Amino acid sequence: MKAKYANDIATETARLEAAIAAAREARDTEIRKRLQKELADYEKRMAKTIAKETRALLKERFSYPVFLYEAEKVGITATGEQDQNELVPNDNQPPVITKTCLELYREFRRNPAPFFLTETTA
Secondary structure (H helix, E strand, C coil), rough: CCCHHHHHHHHHHHHHHHHHHHHHHCCCCCCCHHHHHHHHHHHHHHHHHHHHHHHHHHHHHCCCCCCCCCCCEECCCCCCCCCEEEECCCCCEEECCCCCCHHHHHHHHCCCCCHHHCCCCC
């Protein structure tokens, strides 16, 4: 996506940087600050546009659900000692876990829709 906007970004950045340099030479602090803010705003706006279009393109090209699970207890500690395990059904599950990773994954495979994040929950 960057390549799509590269010429526009280069042109606008060069224009604003030249105007900033001219304001600096003229010692016009007010105009220089306004132009610097305009440049920063432009860069943010273009980064946001590129990110938005990139996400849309990724969704279009890779339009399938992916199961992600962040486990805290995986059956072994960093020192190698046995620990609780939330990945698969077992006798040593953390008490706060109502469904293991495997159980959630199987539900996801049957129907991934309830697992989707929406724009408001993301």
